Amino acid sequence: MHYYQFNIADYQSHTKHLTPIEDICYRRLLDWQYLHEKPIPNDMKSMCRLLVLKDYQEDVEQILNEFFVLTDDGWINQRAFDEIQSYIFQEENNQLREDGEKNRIRRHREERKKLFADLREAGVVPKWDILMGPLRELHKQHCNKTKTGNVDTCNAPVTEQERACNAPAMAITNNQEPLTNNHKPEDITHTVYPSQQSREPTPAASVCLELKKIGIIDLNPAHPKLLMLIEAGATIDEFMHAARTAKDKGKGFAYVLGIVKSQRAEAAQAKGKVLQGTIPKQKKWKKFSGFDYVNGGDGYGNKREQCDDDSRTIEGHLVNDIP
Known part of the structure; x- marks a missing residue:
């Protein structure tokens, strides 16, 4: 033990009669027992040397006896002994609790890793900080059920008229005759197992996969706003453009959805008000330069012309007529 509680009032009430040397001997004996967590050896000469009290052997012996x-096993102080036993018991409990917590965390991480791997294989990219409850539900929704049309395979309960997933398809006959090898090839049907079926990612999952490549990590393919935008016709390019903007600003998935929604809302409001065809070119006006005019120019970078009636013109207009 490197630390123990010290009750000053309790200590003074029991040691106020001690001399300063006896007080030092008592404190050093207590510290040695707490530090080594064992009884003090019954070897007076050796102990006095360890405590640097060789010249005070009688005082040490007096304290031990009192x-x-x-x-x-040696000398023990009952109060210190009880504290040491309590400390050892608590340490053992803490170790057991720590070992149990480590095992629980290890199992938790292994399960989480497996759930994420299964969902990615199914084309679903969950949010990185999703809780275990929603993650298990998402896994149950996308990975525990492989549907063909409206009929569940593999995970659906097997009835008399359904065959097991791993059993080959065989026709049921009413006779008890043994099977022979004269079956026609067309009589044998081929069972398509779920693992052989192609798994195409959903539109939401495809969007999330592309956003992840750009660097958006807090993704949720089941986000209601994402599903709404996809249903409204939003394309992957729209989401990717918004994702680059969000990435530059240090924003996340919600910001991307907000950009796409705002852009589509603005486009809907501007429908019917947008100019059709090529935008007409506008005449560019140069800024008049007094410096150019003073130095013989027309003020716009061109050479100034002189008229017969001493009137100066700029691009066919009288200087005095220029507003």
Whole structure:
């Protein structure tokens, strides 16, 4: 033990009669027992040397006889002994609790890793900080059920008229004759197992996969706004463009959805108000330069012309007529 509680009032009430040397001897004996968590050896000369009290052997012996009890293992202070036992018991409990917590965390991480791997294989990219409850539900929704049309395979309960997933398809006959090898090839049907079926990612999953490549990590393919935008006709390019903007600003998935929604809302409001065809070119006006005019130019970078009536013109207009 490197630390123990010290009750000053309790200590003074039991040691106020001690001399300063006896007080030092008592404190050093207590510290040694707490530190080593065992009885003090019954070897007075050796102990006095360890405690740097060789010249005070009688004082050490007096303290031992007054505050300690001699046992087969050595001298013990009952109060210190009880504290040490309590500490050891607590340490053992803490170790057991820590070991149990480590095992629980390990199992939790292994399960989480497996759920994420299964969902990615199914084309679903869950949010990185999703809780275990929603993650298990998402796994149950996308991975525990492989549907063909409206009929569940593999995970659906097997009835008399259904065959097991791993059993080959065989016709049921009413006779008990043994099967022979004269079956026609067309009589044998081929069972398509779920693992052989192609798994195409959903539109939402495809969007999330592309956003992840750009660097958006807090993805949720089941987000209601994402599903709404896809249903409204939003394309992957729209989401990717918004994702680059969000990435530059340090924003996440929700910001991407907000950009796409705002852009589509603005486009809907501007429908019918947008100019059709090529935008007409607008005349560019140059800024008049007094410096150019003073130095013989027309103020716009061109050479200034002189008229017969001493009137100066700029691009066919009188200087005085220029507004």
